[in-house]
Amino acid sequence: MSIQIPRGTQDILPGEVEKWQYVEEVAKSLCHNYQYKEIRTPIFEASELFTRGVGDTTDIVQKEMYMFEDQGGRSLALRPEGTASVVRSFVGNKMFGYPNQPTKLFYSGPMFRYERPQAGRYRQFVQFGVEALGSEDPAIDAEVISLAMGIYKELGLTQLKLVINSLGDADSRNAHREALINHFKPSIDEFCGDCQNRLEKNPLRILDCKKDRDHELMGTAPSILDYLNDESKNYFEKVQTHLSDMDVEFVVDPTLVRGLDYYNHTAFEIMSEAEGFGAITTLCGGGRYNGLVQMIGGPETPGIGFAFSIERLLSALEAEGIELPIEHGVECFIVSLGKEAKDYSVKLLHTLRAAGISSEKDYLDRKVKGQFKAADRYDAKYVAVIGDNELQENKINLKNMSTGEQEEISLDHFVEKMKNKLGK
Ligand code: ATP
Ligand code: MG
Numbered sequence: 001m002s003i004q005i006p007r008g009t010q011d012i013l014p015g016e017v018e019k020w021q022y023v024e025e026v027a028k029s030l031c032h033n034y035q036y037k038e039i040r041t042p043i044f045e046a047s048e049l050f051t052r053g054v055g056d057t058t059d060i061v062q063k064e065m066y067m068f069e070d071q072g073g074r075s076l077a078l079r080p081e082g083t084a085s086v087v088r089s090f091v092g093n094k095m096f097g098y099p100n101q102p103t104k105l106f107y108s109g110p111m112f113r114y115e116r117p118q119a120g121r122y123r124q125f126v127q128f129g130v131e132a133l134g135s136e137d138p139a140i141d142a143e144v145i146s147l148a149m150g151i152y153k154e155l156g157l158t159q160l161k162l163v164i165n166s167l168g169d170a171d172s173r174n175a176h177r178e179a180l181i182n183h184f185k186p187s188i189d190e191f192c193g194d195c196q197n198r199l200e201k202n203p204l205r206i207l208d209c210k211k212d213r214d215h216e217l218m219g220t221a222p223s224i225l226d227y228l229n230d231e232s233k234n235y236f237e238k239v240q241t242h243l244s245d246m247d248v249e250f251v252v253d254p255t256l257v258r259g260l261d262y263y264n265h266t267a268f269e270i271m272s273e274a275e276g277f278g279a280i281t282t283l284c285g286g287g288r289y290n291g292l293v294q295m296i297g298g299p300e301t302p303g304i305g306f307a308f309s310i311e312r313l314l315s316a317l318e319a320e321g322i323e324l325p326i327e328h329g330v331e332c333f334i335v336s337l338g339k340e341a342k343d344y345s346v347k348l349l350h351t352l353r354a355a356g357i358s359s360e361k362d363y364l365d366r367k368v369k370g371q372f373k374a375a376d377r378y379d380a381k382y383v384a385v386i387g388d389n390e391l392q393e394n395k396i397n398l399k400n401m402s403t404g405e406q407e408e409i410s411l412d413h414f415v416e417k418m419k420n421k422l423g424k
Contacts, residue, residue, distance in 0.1 A: 065078075105130065127308065163252075394412065
């Protein structure tokens with residue numbers, strides 16, 4: 001019996017993988033413009049990092065984490081998200097002492113969550129995310145949001161909705177928390193078991209519940225915006241002003257919450273409004289977390305970041321019918337006839353590749369016709385034909401496959417000419 005791929009995972013095959021590389025490249029290059037530097041952290045961490053850093057009342061930690069014990073008896077977890085690891089590294093490497101502050105980082109890599117697989121929801125998925133640590137300037141919030149939007153726009157997405165909210169500072173949150181408890185408590189029996197647990201521990205998460213989202217008390221729940229103190233209000237207004245100045249469109253949605261204790265002030269999500277995108281419309285989630293660094297054992301440091309998955313980004317591109325400008329073709333395919341020409345083609349191929357030209361030849365002893373067919377399948381820009389006769393005369397025949405033009409070129413100048421033609 002053949003062995004199946006694990007549920008909720010996927011192979012990304014040639015033909016598809018180029019899209020991944022393309023979008024990752026766009027995201028990385030925009031991060032460079034914004035001066036976010038790449039960080040790579042391990043795929044597994046001490047389980048405690050996530051129970052502390054993500055929070056043991058969250059679905060991620062309670063239900064979705066892949067945990068295991070290693071031979072040394074340590075409890076480890078496959079990382080379900082990137083922020084906790086970045087913060088662990090920031091603290092462990094004392095990045096807060098680096099001369100350039102705030103510390104602006106991005107990451108890209110697989111995350112693991114034991115979820116019910118469905119469209120847009122995998123057990124292994126790739127998240128691209130950024131974190132800016134060490135500044136509490138609302139301009140950084142606006143920068144992080146505009147970077148996320150910038151990546152999507154650069155890729156051609158237009159049917160996007162940016163939703164922002166403020167969770168306020170600790171005082172505002174506490175006042176709101178009390179109001180939420182008072183609001184839900186009398187009828188908490190009508191809610192799911194998870195929500196009943198959340199009531200005292202983290203009532204904000206009730207607003208995020210997928211099971212109870214239609215309960216009438218959800219719509220009438222006290223809005224955080226009514227509980228923001230002046231400082232928090234000013235902060236939120238400043239973020240909005242910066243976004244408007246940058247022509248980043250947004251809507252304020254007071255029901256948008258991030259349920260973790262350490263989240264405060266800005267929270268945001270980017271949704272796809274493309275028809276046919278499916279039930280899960282959130283592409284990207286982010287927000288400010290001013291307590292997390294301390295929770296992980298570092299000095300009090302404000303932070304903000306976002307994360308999105310490449311899987312959902314690619315679905316959004318597909319839903320909007322966007323074709324990425326990916327070059328599939330090989331630049332030069334060598335067709336050879338005759339024994340000596342065949343041997344010579346091995347050497348010539350090597351020279352072309354060394355000159356930075358993507359090139360290919362036949363390795364299956366195909367007849368000339370078969371070699372031309374192969375060149376077509378490789379979508380070759382140029383086909384270089386060399387036979388024993390040409391070899392003796394020190395020349396090669398080059399065919400431009402898009403114009404059909406043919407010319408004879410001296411072998412001495414062939415590589416140079418190819419470079420010119422290809423603009424290299
Ligand atoms: P959801 O409500 O969809 O479960 P979440 O709150 O768990 O999202 P976050 O932890 O904020 O998501 O992760 C940020 C982003 O990572 C999401 O907006 C989404 O793009 C992506 N993401 C999260 N879980 C998955 C998954 N299982 N498969 C693919 N992408 C995911
Ligand atoms: Mg989730």
